Amino acid sequence: MAVKKHELVADNRNQPDLAALAQYFQMMNDQPNYLPPPQELVKHCQDIVKCLSRTTGTVEQLWQMLQPVEQFLLRVVTTVHGDVRHEIFTAILDKFYSYISDPQSDACPATAAVLIVIDESDEESALSAARWLVQQRENGPAGAGLRAALSCLYRWLYEWHGTPALGNWLIAYIKALEENERFDVLIETSVDNVAKLFSSMANPAPLQQKAADAIFHVLASLRESTEAFDRISSHVGDVLVNLAADSGQWSRQLLQNLVDILTAMVDGILESLKGDAQDLFRDKYADVILCLERHMASRASSFLQLPPWRTRNVCLPAVNPHVPMRKVGLLNLGNTCYMNSVMQALLVARQFSTHVVLKMTAVPYWAKMSVLFAEMMHSISTKLNPSEFFSVVKPPFFTRDNQHDSSEFLGYLFELLQSYEHCSDRNFDYTRPPVLNGASRLRMIHPHVQQQSPHAGDDHAESSHSRRSVSPRPGSSAAGSSSSGHKRSSGEQETLVPPKKRFRMSDATFLRRDSFIDSMFGGVLLTRVECTVCHASSLSRDVFRDLQLAFPEKPEGWQHSVQSLLEYYCSKESLSGENKYECRDCGGLQDAERSVLIETTPKYLILVLKNFKFDSKLQVQTKLMHSMYHNHSVTLPTVRSQAVHSVYNLFAAVIHAGTTLDSGHYYTLAKDNDQWHKYNDDEVTFADEGQLNGLNRSSTPYILFYRRTDIEEGTAPSLEELPPKLQELVMAHNKHYVDTVRKIRLTRP
Structure with missing residues (x-):
């Protein structure tokens, strides 16, 4: 029995309705041997992204409706034919990125549910997709779209804990920006959001491992930023006390990483200051420094191997060779x-x-x-x-x-x-x-x-034995x-x-x-x-x-x-x-x-x-x-x-x-x-x-x-500065690479 077709829009304002969407895909999921034709599948997936971006509600309020939607998406990307699957995958991510990179958009965190189509265990697949989207939608030298997307992902990370893949995707997006050397975007947007990201660690229970890793990545990369340290300084005491009060292994792990990274921030900033400036810094943040000393840094956090974010005109030192590079x-x-x-x-x-x-x-x-x-x-x-x-x-x-x-x-x-x-x-x-x-x-x-x-x-x-030899200019009649x-x-x-x-x-x-x-x-x-x-x-x-x-x-x-x-x-x-x-x-x-x-x-x-x-x-x-x-x-x-x-x-x-x-x-x-x-x-x-x-x-x-x-x-x-034909060739090359990576992943046993 085929699923009866009906519009996924349920009100007079032409806004997608998540309840109707969930009901429709639940009916679809109840018939595992049936899927719509390919073009209809692509449209359904785009409708899902559109609907989720305009939804309102908390994780608890939306969870029951999100489950059949996620189940349908997962079923599509794991069962349909490879070529169609790639088209669907690309359509989902492209639509997803169009919302989060729009500076005027206020997309709902529930939109992150579509990231279920990315295999969490395959970091290279997520990174290749993020690279492609960053290059495709860089939005000029000002990088307004890049800033909007990063800011949106940060907001979702501390507001939404219902999508484990969100942290994985955020890390991939940050790495793509690092490889493109958009440190201006990373520093400015991350400093604006660092206080809320840091404060979210005070309640470790809903925090996913990848979300915590993303926050540690940001903090470690900002360890030379005095402004970032100032933004989080008022929250350090409460966050560390809350984590220390919980004897669970997860809280202990978070606590040690935070203490190591914050101690490195203090050491690095003090080292960059001279004379009276050092004394002023110690006086201003005396309580924070004392709190860190009580918790004893091990200085062994793996996140400190990441190179600090610096603007382009600052000379970079030799860094960990395992850090991704924009060199080919x-x-x-x-x-x-x-x-x-x-x-x-x-x-x-x-x-x-x-x-x-x-x-x-x-x-x-x-x-x-x-x-x-x-x-x-x-x-x-x-x-x-x-x-x-x-x-x-x-x-x-x-x-x-x-x-x-x-x-x-x-x-x-x-x-x-x-x-x-x-x-x-x-x-x-x-x-x-x-x-x-x-x-x-x-x-x-x-x-x-x-x-x-x-x-x-x-x-x-x-x-044969001259000490001088000069290469000729083309067109000369002699050796020159x-x-x-x-x-x-x-x-x-x-x-x-x-x-x-x-x-x-x-x-x-x-x-x-x-x-x-x-x-x-x-x-x-x-x-x-x-x-x-x-x-x-x-x-x-x-x-x-x-x-x-x-x-x-x-x-x-x-x-x-x-x-x-x-x-x-x-x-x-x-x-x-x-x-x-x-x-x-x-x-x-x-x-x-x-x-x-x-x-x-x-x-x-x-x-x-x-x-x-x-x-x-x-x-x-x-x-x-x-x-x-x-x-x-x-x-x-x-x-x-x-x-x-x-x-x-x-x-x-x-x-x-x-x-x-x-x-x-x-x-x-x-x-x-x-x-x-x-x-x-x-x-x-x-x-x-x-x-x-x-x-x-x-x-x-x-x-x-x-x-x-x-x-x-x-x-x-930049890619946008290249002639249009050359831009198209580069983007086609990158899309081919993304498709190849996906095909390899999909053919794995």
């Missing part, structure tokens, strides 16, 4: 770490990556990068598959599933991007080989150079390097590679003002050669996007540094013997001296340390593992006019781990918002500034990324 790793698709490591470094070059996602979404190859960067910025998952991007940007002379040189990939990527900077992406055919400028075509004709050169990424070097004939670098052997010819660069090959690549990474070298006989000199200019630094001959045990390698790179060299200079003034070959200075400094300075050498006898690439100090700040030797723009700070480093080029592994250390992270393919962990100089002997920094000190870096653009 990249899957290794078969020895693709050489590409993964480079992309992680380019992402934290914020002026570059921000321009890519905001301005280059309709440009060939750049558009593919904009999608990858946008997902790395706003994915709710912790790892991404970069196959779509890598399939079109991987150098055609790189073989599949083999390890390659990350420096070589970076140089090719820049050439590819610049070649298409001013093209349109509309109907672009990525199945056709890219058309690159002259320097790139030369490299593609001779893919074997990587195996023969003394440095894996140095096929554009002018000589100084002439050959220098003394050999440390440990390098004579190779079978003939010196490359010297070409003069035309004016067209200098930094292009219309090139974004050049504006970010391009610089100009000024090379001066002086005849030692007549002292006549000549000047030449070369464009670079990286400087490749060789190691000079030094005694055993000598410690090199990045700064010393830069100075060696620009120091005077003697041109004599077979490398004499043809002086036009003298009319013949003469001994000469050559020196280099930076005439135009790039915004981002890329340094490649020539850690590899080619042994012609063994016909293999070997690795130099010198003692090395990697400066976090360096000064470029520049012409006088560039002196004020010569200081750079390190923000990323690609590390090569291993003893040979072909069998090693690349990963990245990078700093973003004053916090260092280690990006090891799809695994991202916290790191610290000193880690770069504490690596084992076989893990050598290879590509160093420095930022000029006058360059101001902003934060990554």
